[in-house]
Amino acid sequence: xxxxxxxxxxxxxxxxxxxxxxxxxxxxxxxxxxxxxxxxxxxxxxxxxxxxxxxxxxxxxxxxxxxxxxxxxxxxxxxxxxxxxxxxxxxxxxxxxxxxxxxxxxxxxxxxxxxxxxxxxxxxxxxxxxxxxxxxxxxxxxxxxxxxxxxxxxxxxxxxxxxxxxxxxxxxxxxx
Numbered sequence: 001x002x003x004x005x006x007x008x009x010x011x012x013x014x015x016x017x018x019x020x021x022x023x024x025x026x027x028x029x030x031x032x033x034x035x036x037x038x039x040x041x042x043x044x045x046x047x048x049x050x051x052x053x054x055x056x057x058x059x060x061x062x063x064x065x066x067x068x069x070x071x072x073x074x075x076x077x078x079x080x081x082x083x084x085x086x087x088x089x090x091x092x093x094x095x096x097x098x099x100x101x102x103x104x105x106x107x108x109x110x111x112x113x114x115x116x117x118x119x120x121x122x123x124x125x126x127x128x129x130x131x132x133x134x135x136x137x138x139x140x141x142x143x144x145x146x147x148x149x150x151x152x153x154x155x156x157x158x159x160x161x162x163x164x165x166x167x168x169x170x171x172x173x174x175x176x
């Protein structure tokens with residue numbers, strides 16, 4: 001099974017390397033920033049501040065707890081597994097471990113929470129569909145950007161998505 005995953009990772013990497021285009025590269029370099037730690041922390045802080053200001057302190061605190069647990073778990077798994085990144089990642093200065101993708105985990109947790117929260121609060125169904133669609137596309141693009149830029153393998157991104165989805169699910173199921 002592990003050989004199949006590695007084979008799929010390498011096949012995906014080689015396929016995307018053959019699709020290199022400077023304009024696409026610049027686009028995905030921009031998109032990947034939405035899943036980076038500084039941006040994820042800023043988006044998290046804005047959401048938490050909004051929730052706190054709207055007297056939903058319990059949800060704000062739980063969001064902070066699971067946001068922190070999500071990041072801690074990503075870093076612990078990276079340290080424990082210590083999977084090397086694709087070779088091309090060295091040229092971009094990405095030197096940390098590869099599995100799981102922190103960008104993917106952060107994007108599905110933060111933007112997935114926004115999908116959940118905004119779809120509950122918005123009354124206009126067409127606006128709700130547009131927001132959900134755009135945030136969903138952003139989550140997919142962030143994960144794909146990590147592959148296109150050559151800094152993660154496919155299994156890293158899938159692992160990050162699964163980890164972020166786990167913590168989002170735990171957050172949404174939690175009570176005060």
